[in-house]
Amino acid sequence: MSVLGDLKRVAGRPTARHRGAARRRTYLPAADRRAQILDVARDVFSQRGYHAANIADICSAARIGRGTLYQYFDNKRAVLLSLMEDVKARMRRVLDERPQVEEIPGAREAPPLLIAAFCRARVRALLDAVFADEQTVRLVLREARGLDGGVDRVLAAIDRMVLKAMEADLRAAQRMGVLRPLDARLVARFMLGGVEKMVLQAIADEEPIDLDALARTAVEVELFGLLVDEVRTKEARR
């Protein structure tokens, strides 16, 4: 059996030397090929979904043999992981570059509308960073949960990173007496989850995504709440 197998193997390998009309090979420097594969994989994943897509899909879309992909990535997970690391890096950059809460122009004398504008801008910055690569976002938000190995962990790391930043901002604003002293950790989660769901549901319902309306509504609720002013002041609060 093994002998037979070996014989067939040695004999039969590259028989199809001069096949008619087979695709011609193309050669790329390693770095370029790697980048190309990532590009294509992004498309394939976001179209068919990570689970449904397999290595062969990516390779045929990239017009390369399956063996080629394995030269650059260990397996499908590694490809996804690489995509997600990019997202993470982009998020980190946005978070690192964000203006500190303490530097808000009028500090604690600022009128509410100015504060709202500041918050809107911040939410927009994050959303823009995320949507710079919309396909990966869809992927990440929709189905990259509950996967084996590192994928889950990178996802969780991104979440924690963003939450930590939001929490810090909230606490800073609380110290400045601008925001009420609610549990910053819970509130951060609430806010992030809210925005996430707005995006997600729009994607699910295949609506166009109006990032502006989204940021506006979120900030409006977060800062001012839903109650109309008359009802709100009907009786002393706190």
Added chain:
Amino acid sequence: MSVLGDLKRVAGRPTARHRGAARRRTYLPAADRRAQILDVARDVFSQRGYHAANIADICSAARIGRGTLYQYFDNKRAVLLSLMEDVKARMRRVLDERPQVEEIPGAREAPPLLIAAFCRARVRALLDAVFADEQTVRLVLREARGLDGGVDRVLAAIDRMVLKAMEADLRAAQRMGVLRPLDARLVARFMLGGVEKMVLQAIADEEPIDLDALARTAVEVELFGLLVDEVRTKEARR
């Protein structure tokens, strides 16, 4: 080949008639067996995760042969689907039984604190319904996204069901002049996503879940916003 296969098949089937110490069969009426399988599957899924768990895992945990499971379910997806349909039914019941917004005692003369209490109760009711079967919740929230076939659709259906109810409530309250006329659809998504994330992150970080604190914080933000009152009234809004 096929002849040989058939021979081996006929000859070799139930050879191990009297094996030593093999597990004894147990017999159950169909309905009971089905229920038992669902019970066990719930555990297995929520422990190993849906992706990682396979049919064999469920069967060995249920102490039945793999063939048995196939008498009751077509495949792994069908098992999960059945679990999720249960969740959906439970959610529907809670939503259908919820008191209408119009019936809130003092109607639009109610003071804000009463309204807040009403909202908290509503959020708690939903959360309680969900957490009546915590294991499935974890499963659903964590990784049942982006699966093939009907799973995705049931998930989406649950989401849409809850969102629709929340949206209706919001609009009713807006008509009564209690809540500000923000985009009800967006706000509903924001609120649901916020609560979802609070739960999810707590699960991810393996914190104990304080449903009360969670509902309280969420409602506080939703209704009254984060701004402290002095800042809020610093300059006329709208």
Added chain:
DNA sequence: ACAGGAATTGACACTGATGTCAGTTCTGGC
């Protein structure tokens, strides 16, 4: 006690995807 039906089983065949690798083709430097 026996027949017939219900419940259970695990060996088998199958499938689809995976990762490997010997061999082929190109490219760039000399």
Added chain:
DNA sequence: GCCAGAACTGACATCAGTGTCAATTCCTGT
């Protein structure tokens, strides 16, 4: 023009999980 090595390839072996089914065991009614 030629060589070294980089890039590419697809046939192969393998594997894990799936679904099937003939055979077995139990249960129930007569």
